[in-house]
Amino acid sequence: MSTTALPARRAPDSFAVLLMVGLCAIWGFQQVAIKSTNAALPPIFQAGLRSAIAALLVWGWARSRxxxxxxxxxxLAAGLLAGMLFAGEFVCIFLGLTLTSASRMAVFLYTAPCFTALGLHWFAEGERMRRVQWLGIFLAFAGMTLAFADGFLHGAPARGTTLAAVAGDALGVLAGIAWAATTVVVRATRLAHSSASKTLFYQLAVSAVVLLALALGLGQVHVDALTPLAIASLAYQAVVVAFVSYLVWFWLLTRYVASRLSVFSFLTPLFGVSFGVLLLGDSFSLRFLMAAVLVLTGIALVNAPGKR
Structure with missing residues (x-):
């Protein structure tokens, strides 16, 4: 991948910030929706169905406009690559969760904004980071890690399963790299000049084929107990997350500096914990509030205006 001359993007304004906070809330609630559907549909089959339904919605949206x-x-080449990375991210997440805990997976997955900033710094013009912005990314990642410290430590595997846990953690890092690489491909190739609808359609269509084929190969294409809650949760994932929120995300990438947008994704697991507290009766500690302050401070530093 080589550096490509791209249209100038601007720093996120208040409108973009509000959209990103809303997107992170949507993505955070997705964790609750996935848990609500797991009893009815195997995870990879669930992810494939989500991509397939959303791809049809994007096709209809694009045709109407x-x-x-x-x-x-x-x-085409960049789109297929982005789609394979998009599918690979979910494969790594779902396989990794069979080997390590959800808290450990969250810590390793959300290395993605760090990798995103690094990749964009190298490959995309107008995305170079200042020292204070790198400090902001470090603080935001440290805050997110602090929020999951208890689960990370308590989720450490028993002796004898260390290699499996290391493999699960490695899959979490690979998922973060795949997520970051997808953003870099979208921002630093011809896809940067494409519409948000086409960029998203590439990823949904390719990932639907890959994930459904993988689910078929693993014998996971079956429905166990399709309840109204499971149907509503799958609809939320397909329509609200994969169609609406991702379409907005790729629209934002066509107008704003991607590295400054991606740091907001550190809010996603914090929203996930918050929804768990509100809807599932989970508890949180003072450490979580301290972590939220670190994440918000890091985001503020990354998006602080530079000296003229």
């Missing part, structure tokens, strides 16, 4: 999705504009 007259946005071409199949015109040859030189984005």
């Amino acid at each position: 007259g946005t071409p999705l199949f015109r040859d504009d030189g984005t």
Whole structure:
């Protein structure tokens, strides 16, 4: 991948910040929705269905707006790569969760904004980070790690399963790298000149094929107990998350500096914990509040205006 001349993006304004906070809340609630659907649909099959339904919705949306999705504009290679990375991220997450705890997975997965900033710093013009911004990313990651410290330590595996846990943690890091690489591909290739609908359609269509094929190969294509709650949860994942929120996310990438947007994703697991407290009766400690302060401070530093 080589550095590509791209349209100038601007720093996130108040509108972009509000959208990003809303997106992180949506993504955080997704954890509750996935848990609500796991009893009815195997995880990888669930993820494949989500991508397939959302891909159809994006196709319908693009057609209603007259946005071409199949015109040859030189984005096919980058689009297929982004789709494979998108699918690979979910494969790593779901396989990793069978080997390590959810808290450990969250810590390793959310290395993604760090990798994103690093990749964009190298490959995309207008995305270079200042020292204070790197400090902000460090603080935000430290805060997120602090929030999950108890689960990370208590989720340490028993003796004899260390290699499996290391493999699960490694899959979490690979998922974070895949997430970051997807953003870099979208920002630093011809996809940067493409519509948000086409960029998202590539990822959903490719990931639907890959994930459903993998679920079929693993014997996970079955429905156990399809309850109204499971249907509503799957609909939330497909319509609200994979269609609406991802479409907004890729629209934001066409207008704002991606490295400054991606740091907001550190809020996602914090929203996940908050929804767990509100809806599932989970508890939280003073450490969590301290962690939230660190994350917000880091986000503020990354998005602070530079000296003129």
